[in-house]
Structures are given as C-alpha cells and as structure tokens.
Amino acid sequence: ETGVTQSPTHLIKTRGQQVTLRCSSQSGHNTVSWYQQALGQGPQFIFQYYREEENGRGNFPPRFSGLQFPNYSSELNVNALELDDSALYLCASSPGQPNEKLFFGSGTQLSVL
Amino acid sequence: GEDVEQSLFLSVREGDSSVINCTYTDSSSTYLYWYKQEPGAGLQLLTYIFSNMDMKQDQRLTVLLNKKDKHLSLRIADTQTGDSAIYFCAEAPNAGKSTFGDGTTLTVKP
Numbered sequence: 001e002t003g004v005t006q007s008p009t010h011l012i013k014t015r016g017q018q019v020t021l022r023c024s025s026q027s028g029h030n031t032v033s034w035y036q037q038a039l040g041q042g043p044q045f046i047f048q049y050y051r052e053e054e055n056g057r058g059n060f061p062p063r064f065s066g067l068q069f070p071n072y073s074s075e076l077n078v079n080a081l082e083l084d085d086s087a088l089y090l091c092a093s094s095p096g097q098p099n100e101k102l103f104f105g106s107g108t109q110l111s112v113l
Numbered sequence: 114g115e116d117v118e119q120s121l122f123l124s125v126r127e128g129d130s131s132v133i134n135c136t137y138t139d140s141s142s143t144y145l146y147w148y149k150q151e152p153g154a155g156l157q158l159l160t161y162i163f164s165n166m167d168m169k170q171d172q173r174l175t176v177l178l179n180k181k182d183k184h185l186s187l188r189i190a191d192t193q194t195g196d197s198a199i200y201f202c203a204e205a206p207n208a209g210k211s212t213f214g215d216g217t218t219l220t221v222k223p
Contacts, residue, residue, distance in 0.1 A: 004155075031209055032209075033209035033210070035213075041215050041216075042117070042201050042213030042214050042215045042216055043156070043201075043211075043213050045209075045210055045211065048209040048210055055209075056209070056210050058210075090155055090156065092155075092156075092209065094209055100144060100161065100207075101158055101161070102156075102158060102209060102211065103158070104148075104155035104156040104157070104158075105155050106153075106154055106155045107155050
C-alpha cells in the first residue's frame with residue numbers, strides 16, 4: 001500500500017506566476033485535503049475534495065483552486081503568486097466521510113521570489 | 114473563529130515524562146489530534162481523541178481532555194531522543210478540516 005505522494009518536492013517561482021502542485025492519495029482514500037504551512041507555523045486548511053467535489057474551504061482567496069480526479073488524485077493551483085505564498089504545501093488523504101484520520105504527504109516546498 | 118494555542122518550546126531529559134499542553138476555542142470540535150513533525154517531513158498522526166472522551170492511552174502516549182476548560186494535553190512517558198520533534202495539536206469537525214496550533218518544539222537532552 002503506497003502512502004500519500006506529492007510532487008514536486010521543491011519549486012521556485014517568481015511573483016505573478018502560476019503553479020500547480022500534485023498529490024496522489026493513499027490507496028482506497030477518496031478524500032483529499034490541502035494545507036499551507038508557513039515557516040514556524042501550523043498548517044492552515046485550504047480546501048478539501050471528496051469524490052471530485054469541493055467539500056469545504058478555508059480562508060484563502062479564489063486564486064487558490066483545486067481539482068480532484070476520478071482516481072482521487074488531486075491538484076492545487078495557485079495563480080498570481082505573491083511572496084507570502086512561500087510555504088510548505090501539504091496534501092493529506094483520508095478514507096471517506098466522516099473521516100477521523102488524516103495521512104499526510106511530505107509536502108511541496110514553494111519559494112516565491 | 115477557531116483558535117488553537119500551544120506553548121512554543123519544551124525541553125526534557127531523556128527518560129523523563131514530557132507533557133505538552135494545548136487549548137482550543139471551538140466547542141463543536143468532534144475530534145482532537147496530536148501530530149508529530151520531524152525536519153523536512155510531513156505530519157505524522159500520533160493519536161486522537163473523540164470529544165466525548167476524557168482520556169486515551171496508547172503505549173507511551175496519554176491524552177487528557179478537559180472539555181469544560183477546552184484543554185488538551187499529551188504526555189509522553191520515558192521520553193527518548195527520537196521523540197525530539199515539533200508536536201501539533203489540532204481540532205476538527207472532521208479530520209480533513211482541522212485547525213492546528215503553531216506547534217511545540219520538544220527537545221530531549223541525553
């Protein structure tokens with residue numbers, strides 16, 4: 001059974017660019033959640049996808065968007081990157097609703113210059 | 114809104130017990146979690162407790178919940194150097210929509 005995998009592991013972008021981050025959920029998991037973790041802080045909930053539909057969103061602007069595919073993998077897209085978007089982006093999957101446990105990937109470290 | 118507070122640092126000697134504390138504000142939380150994060154890694158779920166429980170024990174880990182005071186603690190017995198990491202408390206209506214504290218850095222000295 002494979003765990004949650006994220007790609008790429010590191011990424012450098014410049015302000016104003018767009019970025020796509022990818023996540024493969026753990027086998028059998030149909031729910032994916034995305035989090036942003038700034039340096040020295042706890043993760044902040046961006047949004048959750050359940051069976052390809054958005055199922056809740058945190059306090060992030062619309063330039064943060066996502067997709068979930070039929071195989072339950074997911075993408076996080078960020079448009080018009082800002083310096084404050086520099087962070088570790090974590091994907092987590094869980095085996096359904098209601099879900100009790102989250103299984104995290106190792107994250108994508110995004111640096112915006 | 115929801116808020117989760119933790120002390121930032123804790124230092125203990127190897128073999129001692131560690132107690133990490135957390136307070137939260139959302140009384141509708143169903144689940145309360147403890148995660149561990151090592152450098153360069155994602156978060157590892159250590160243990161969790163339902164909001165209708167007072168205590169949960171899992172090997173060296175003991176979680177205590179005081180729902181009246183909205184206080185959660187994690188006790189690690191016989192702390193080892195491998196326990197050095199950042200520990201996050203989180204609360205949630207469901208796991209995927211968790212609100213995290215800013216983490217407690219645990220340093221274990223030999």
